[in-house]
Amino acid sequence: MSTPQAELVALAQSSLYPNYAQPPLVIVRGSGCDVWDASGKRYLDLFAGIAVNTLGHSHPRLVQAIATQAAQLMHVSNYYYNEPNVRLAAKLCALTGMSRALFCNSGTEAVEAMLKLARRHFFARGQTERYRVIAFRGSFHGRTLGSLAATGQPKYRDGFGPLGGVTHVPFGDVDAVRAELGADVAAIITEPILGEGGIVPPPEGFLATLRELTEEHGALLLADEVQTGVGRTGSFLGFQREGVVPDAVALAKALGGGFPIGAMLCRDALLEALPPGSHGTTFGGNPLASAAALAVLEVVESEGLVERAGKLGGHLARGLEALARRHPERIVTTRGAGLLQAVVLADGVNPGQVLAAVREAGVLLTLAGGNALRFSPPLTVTQPELDQGISAVDAALART
Ligand code: PLP
Secondary structure, X not given: OOOOXXXXXXXXXXXXXXXXXXXXXXXXXXXXXXXXXXXXXXXXXXXXXXXXXXXXXXXXXXXXXXXXXXHHOOOOOOOOOOHHHHHHHHHHHHHHOOOEEEEEOOHHHHHHHHHHHHXXXXXXXXXXXXXXXXXXXXXXXXXXXXXXXXXXXXXXXXXXXXOOOEEEXXXXXXXXXXXXXXXXXXXXEEOOOEOOOOOEOOXXXXXXXXXXXXXXXXXEEEEEOOOOXXXXXXXXXXXXXXXXXXXXXXXXXXXXXXXXXXXXXXXXXXXXXXXXXXXXXXXXXXXXXXXXXXXXXXHHXXXXXXXXXXXXXXXXXXHHHHHHHHOOOOEEEEEEEOOEEEEEEOOOOOHHHHHXXXXXXOEEOEEEOOOEEEEOOOOOOOHHHHHHHHHHHHHHHHHO
């Protein structure tokens, strides 16, 4: 007999630190795009653990890879190489056009690694005055103090200062970037589409302009692909949609398909920035996480999930646009790319209420940027499943 949901919720409420605002639901099992709570109710998961469950839940290839690797070798530390990890490094370099990979365990750590890489690159060249980073308002780069300093939203930053070394300018504003690009700037960091900021794509050509400007000024361009990477927007990296090659890339979330792993990838020119001992982490690149990520990448490749995300993204976009036409007073606009899209709710609509009504109807979504109802489903999602999600939002909006 499993424990009743109410009992587990009571245990959660008396023992977990209350830094999240969870509804009284305990998810106990998942398969494909479905999850079940402890009362046995089934939900269609169209948020994928915030853009993480690339292959849906409990994909047999991922389960098998983790089980096999766990039985063979889970952890050795970075004192030694391990086979899944070196294979993963080579694969990621091939997929992204980068030269080297450094592994960690989460998105914020991958961003920290990029920021430290940028600063130490100039330090190693004797340019110690070159440390400042330009980031964008509305961005989200993580919650450790370095990536929080880069994050451009007061709601995440307030109360944790002083957070220094980063200047925030409006997203998409080339003139503002140009005005800040002094000799002390080490790097510009950006997401290709603001994720937590509300699924906001930049104006066309913006990423390419950032590439030109950083090259002109000898600064680095850092791509935070933690939410957009591994095919979500219809290309392996969001930056690749504009044909822009950054100097370094941060990946996490979807890379392990649910198993925690992060990676920082960079170009050859940055190999001297972080010499042995200057940066690292005990768990980073362990065989178990690496085997999980390798399995994810193999399935993504063999099932053509990147192209599929692009195609299904077209279907999702059309569905959301039709939804917006049906609810002109409740939906302001729709935006995003591939399988990362949102409807932006109008001022008078209570986003939390809509989200709860959608969940009540058996579909799990999330909010981004306060008022954007985000779809970030597994890349294995089907067209009928997307349609079910759109219908649930349609019904919820009609009721609220
Ligand atoms: N960067 C981006 C673009 C993200 O969306 C996130 C998480 O939402 C992070 C960094 C931080 O990742 P993590 O929560 O794994 O630390």
